[in-house]
Amino acid sequence: xxxxxxxxxxxxxxxxxxxxxxxxxxxxxxxxxxxxxxxxxxxxxxxxxxxxxxxxxxxxxxxxxxxxxxxxxxxxxxxxxxxxxxxxxxxxxxxxxxxxxxxxxxxxxxxxxxxxxxxxxxxxxxxxxxxxxxxxxxxxxxxxxxxxxxxxxxxxxxxxxxxxxxxxxxxxxxxxxxxxxxxxxxxxxxxxxxxxxxxxxxxxxxxxxxxxxxxxxxxxxxxxxxxxxxxxxxxxxxxxxxxxxxxxxxxxxxxxxxxxxxxxxxxxxxxxxxxxxxxxxxxxxxxxxxxxxxxxxxxxxxxxxxxxxxxxxxxxxxxxxxxxxxxxxxxxxxxxxxxxxxxxxxxxxxxxxxxxxxxxxxxxxxxxxxxxxxxxxxxxxxxxxxxxxx
Amino acid sequence: xxxxxxxxxxxxxxxxxxxxxxxxxxxxxxxxxxxxxxxxxxxxxxxxxxxxxxxxxxxxxxxxxxxxxxxxxxxxxxxxxxxxxxxx
Numbered sequence: 001x002x003x004x005x006x007x008x009x010x011x012x013x014x015x016x017x018x019x020x021x022x023x024x025x026x027x028x029x030x031x032x033x034x035x036x037x038x039x040x041x042x043x044x045x046x047x048x049x050x051x052x053x054x055x056x057x058x059x060x061x062x063x064x065x066x067x068x069x070x071x072x073x074x075x076x077x078x079x080x081x082x083x084x085x086x087x088x089x090x091x092x093x094x095x096x097x098x099x100x101x102x103x104x105x106x107x108x109x110x111x112x113x114x115x116x117x118x119x120x121x122x123x124x125x126x127x128x129x130x131x132x133x134x135x136x137x138x139x140x141x142x143x144x145x146x147x148x149x150x151x152x153x154x155x156x157x158x159x160x161x162x163x164x165x166x167x168x169x170x171x172x173x174x175x176x177x178x179x180x181x182x183x184x185x186x187x188x189x190x191x192x193x194x195x196x197x198x199x200x201x202x203x204x205x206x207x208x209x210x211x212x213x214x215x216x217x218x219x220x221x222x223x224x225x226x227x228x229x230x231x232x233x234x235x236x237x238x239x240x241x242x243x244x245x246x247x248x249x250x251x252x253x254x255x256x257x258x259x260x261x262x263x264x265x266x267x268x269x270x271x272x273x274x275x276x277x278x279x280x281x282x283x284x285x286x287x288x289x290x291x292x293x294x295x296x297x298x299x300x301x302x303x304x305x306x307x308x309x310x311x312x313x314x315x316x317x318x319x320x321x322x323x324x325x326x327x328x329x330x331x332x333x334x335x336x337x338x339x340x341x342x343x344x345x346x347x348x349x350x351x352x353x354x355x356x357x358x359x360x361x362x363x364x365x366x367x368x369x370x371x372x373x374x375x376x377x378x379x380x381x382x383x384x385x386x387x388x389x390x
Numbered sequence: 391x392x393x394x395x396x397x398x399x400x401x402x403x404x405x406x407x408x409x410x411x412x413x414x415x416x417x418x419x420x421x422x423x424x425x426x427x428x429x430x431x432x433x434x435x436x437x438x439x440x441x442x443x444x445x446x447x448x449x450x451x452x453x454x455x456x457x458x459x460x461x462x463x464x465x466x467x468x469x470x471x472x473x474x475x476x477x478x
Contacts, residue, residue: 210401
């Protein structure tokens with residue numbers, strides 16, 4: 001299919017998400033501003049004020065209320081969006097489970113930021129990892145254009161009748177939320193057509209009352225959770241379909257994972273988020289100097305693309321998983337734990353913590369971590385805290 | 391029931407509480423002394439369940455199928471027309 005010429009714009013990550021939300025024909029936005037997500041909310045409020053949003057913008061008094069309003073709106077069959085970060089996501093925590101348990105296709109942008117205390121505004125993944133098991137689809141973007149694309153894709157994925165789960169689009173605060181990059185924007189019309197959908201089955205309607213998220217008992221609760229678990233598995237396949245469909249209107253496709261030189265590499269770094277690009281740059285530098293290292297970026301973290309991860313790591317001579325979140329008291333962080341579980345001790349997985357609270361990870365750091373893996377200083381069953389001041 | 395048969399999101403037809411009898415939850419039941427009752431409807435306002443039934447002529451009675459026996463009506467009744475009586 002021939003693609004229309006694209007509008008190219010320089011946008012901050014948050015602005016790109018807001019533009020994608022507008023183009024997605026959102027019916028209701030209920031959100032509360034928090035740094036570094038604020039620009040999204042400001043931009044959507046501005047669209048609403050100018051009459052360009054197409055849907056309702058609901059000002060709420062807290063994140064708990066924001067997601068509660070999203071529940072009500074989504075139950076009417078509306079397309080719903082919210083955005084938050086850090087403490088805001090923590091404040092939503094209780095409602096996260098209600099949204100997924102009621103099988104509501106709410107899309108949320110999470111500008112990943114570390115948690116208090118001590119208060120910090122900068123990035124790490126501990127906000128979303130703290131809500132890891134809440135039953136939300138979780139995608140980690142690497143750049144601004146991917147944030148834009150994923151926002152549109154996630155509406156399609158969540159609303160698929162085979163899925164009906166909420167999704168969180170993750171991107172590091174400031175690193176991606178405020179970074180201004182080149183984005184090839186799509187026209188409104190192909191996005192609208194891409195997101196056309198059947199009418200939802202049950203809708204909140206006083207004339208035809210239903211109870212949503214009814215009380216369960218020990219006889220039924222487990223089975224409802226089983227349905228969610230199965231929907232997650234299905235989402236893995238639907239994700240692929242959505243990506244192919246999106247490629248048809250954009251020419252762009254990312255995959256659930258991105259593999260750079262993972263076949264037969266001496267060391268493969270497994271990572272998620274924007275630092276995957278940093279590690280690829282480090283790896284390319286090392287490979288140009290005669291080394292043989294690779295990077296596996298896990299873009300879709302939930303559902304976890306188990307088979308793809310195993311397949312890409314099957315020939316690696318050494319594997320290092322990198323976590324941008326701390327898991328105090330655990331053997332290692334959540335990315336490392338998943339990679340270890342995926343490989344089921346077929347090979348040792350080394351584990352590194354990095355980038356906590358916005359601590360920068362440079363290409364030079366990336367090269368050092370590859371070096372540490374090769375010299376064996378990362379082995380051991382617990383994570384190595386890279387770059388911590390000792 | 392298999393997980394495949396349940397309605398995703400625990401969606402059920404509305405109004406199911408009305409068919410759920412809670413009379414067995416009760417230790418004491420409220421009894422209205424009609425001689426003292428002024429039909430002020432304070433009990434009707436305070437009852438956390440729809441267990442105070444307001445009839446067209448203004449009279450109130452108790453729906454014992456949906457009364458859990460909390461006793462709020464006894465506490466709130468201004469003329470002290472309601473007393474909690476131990477279930478047999």
